Amino acid sequence: MKPNVLHMIDSFEQGGSERTAIQLVRQLHESGRCRVRLACLQNKGTLREKADRLNLGEIPEYPLTSFYDRNFVTQLRRLGRFLKENEIDVIHTHDFYTNIFGMTAAALARVRARVAYKGETGGFRTPAQKRLERGAFRLAHRVVANSDAVRRQLLREGVPAAKVAQHYNGLDIKRVQIQSDVTRGEILNMLALPERRLVTIVANLQHPVKDHPTFLQAAARVRAAVPDAAFVIAGEGKLMADLRELAAQLGLKDDVFFIGRCEKVAELLSVSDVCALSSTAEGFSNAILEYMAAARPAVVTDVGGAREAVTEGETGYIVPAGDYVQMAARMIELLRDPKRARSMGERGRILVEAKFSCEQHLHKTLELYDELTVRPAATAQPDVALMPR
Numbered sequence: 001m002k003p004n005v006l007h008m009i010d011s012f013e014q015g016g017s018e019r020t021a022i023q024l025v026r027q028l029h030e031s032g033r034c035r036v037r038l039a040c041l042q043n044k045g046t047l048r049e050k051a052d053r054l055n056l057g058e059i060p061e062y063p064l065t066s067f068y069d070r071n072f073v074t075q076l077r078r079l080g081r082f083l084k085e086n087e088i089d090v091i092h093t094h095d096f097y098t099n100i101f102g103m104t105a106a107a108l109a110r111v112r113a114r115v116a117y118k119g120e121t122g123g124f125r126t127p128a129q130k131r132l133e134r135g136a137f138r139l140a141h142r143v144v145a146n147s148d149a150v151r152r153q154l155l156r157e158g159v160p161a162a163k164v165a166q167h168y169n170g171l172d173i174k175r176v177q178i179q180s181d182v183t184r185g186e187i188l189n190m191l192a193l194p195e196r197r198l199v200t201i202v203a204n205l206q207h208p209v210k211d212h213p214t215f216l217q218a219a220a221r222v223r224a225a226v227p228d229a230a231f232v233i234a235g236e237g238k239l240m241a242d243l244r245e246l247a248a249q250l251g252l253k254d255d256v257f258f259i260g261r262c263e264k265v266a267e268l269l270s271v272s273d274v275c276a277l278s279s280t281a282e283g284f285s286n287a288i289l290e291y292m293a294a295a296r297p298a299v300v301t302d303v304g305g306a307r308e309a310v311t312e313g314e315t316g317y318i319v320p321a322g323d324y325v326q327m328a329a330r331m332i333e334l335l336r337d338p339k340r341a342r343s344m345g346e347r348g349r350i351l352v353e354a355k356f357s358c359e360q361h362l363h364k365t366l367e368l369y370d371e372l373t374v375r376p377a378a379t380a381q382p383d384v385a386l387m388p389r
Contacts, residue, residue: 003089003113003373005034006082008098012045014261015204016286017119020169020361021094022047027362029054034369037086039079041097046263067100067132079105090369093117096125100132103139113372116140119169119283121153121304124209134158141372147284147305165368168308169286170361171352176266176294187267193257196230197335200272200296202265202287203279206237211301213246214324215278220250221328226335230255232272234262269294273341274334279303280321289356292316292348297341299330309356315348 005028009021029036038051043061051059060082062075083091083106090113093102099116106114116137125133134157137143142165145151151166178187188195199222203210212233219231233243233256240258247256262268269275275291275298282304289309291298298316300306301323310316317330334341 002032003034003369004037004087005090005092005369006037006039006086006088008039008091008093008102009041010095010097011040011042012047012051014046014263016169017095017117018045018047020286022050023170023172023358024361024365025051025056026054027358028365029056031362031366033366034090037088039082041101062101064097064101072101075101076105076108080109083109083111089113089373090115092365095119096129096133099136099140103136107139113369114140114142115368115372116143117146118143118150118154119146121149121281121283124207124281130157137163142368144368145283147308149305149308150283165364167361167364167368168356169284169289170358171286171289171293171356172358173293173353176269176290178266178270182267184271187264187271191259191262191264191268191271193232193259193271194230196228197226197273198230198232198271199274199276199331199335200232200234200268201276201278202234202262202268202290203277204235204237205233205239205243208239209279209281210235211278211280211322212239212243214301214322214327215276216243216246216250216252216256217324218276218278218328218331219247219252219256221325222331222335223252223255225328225332229335230257232257232259232268234259234265234268236261265290266294269296272296273338274299274331276327276331277301277306278321278327282306284308289352292345293352295342295345295349297334297344298348299327299334301327309351311347311351315344315351 007025009018025036038056039060041062041064062079065071088111091102091106091111092115093099094117103114103116137159145164145166146169151164154164201215222229275296277285277300279301284305300310301321302318303321310318312318319326
């Protein structure tokens, strides 16, 4: 019998975890192997249109204001009723907030298979948030880690090894493919970018952990060595004004292009010569996979699962976090040797297709659901002794 599966996401904004979740929901629905439902904490964002096209039925919203107020209890009761009325067999959450809310409600409703998710290492959560998350993981039957780096982090935090399932995010290659008849000049005009050699970073400007200042400091050194280089920052967030000011202080006012949230990622990457990641912490960066799938060489910081994707010197370069001098040197090297840059990019594309496809992500997810829904009930229980009372 097909299991009834509920996926829960924070919102429909264009974040990496949200895109990956909607992609997985679509694939599960199209597979016919389970009956899929979707719920959210915030009913906002441009991905809602894609979710609606799946015709999954009502997408309930459970707005939270705190984990400690009366509203949290009210929303738990609402979700509990939904889980029971729809006979949900598997709940699968996709981020910090849905982990805590979804695992708590599902444990109270005695959902037989509870799957949480971890897609980040250090640098994102306060000690209080980490305690809450550990409690949610105790209520889960499995915690999906999106890289081996995250898996190791979970083990260090005390999550039992048998409870952790490591699944790489799958990338839909179509996301970075463009029409073959579109020219570079047309794309540059569409994105309002100059006819220069472009170094691009795709990362939100919301959290300091993305460390755009290191990217900008590297850009200043690259600009001095490669006069026709320009730099593109794709993303939006509260740090935008500060980063613009820093770019001006570094003498890059006319060389750095802040293009905001980019709906034309494939087109942007197609005209980029080198791509970068400057984060001080990550789980497994979707941006790196997109760079590689678009056949672009990547210069990335040595954080999270970067080494699981980028092969040093073959598909890109890995530099220490915060080391703008080495980051700049690698960027300059690639800009000065476009033939080698293209070769590295092509090897990256081949690697993504072989190792990080969305089909593999779907296969591993279905295997996990089968394991959790057909095994004897006694082996399914989370660590009840550690549940909060």
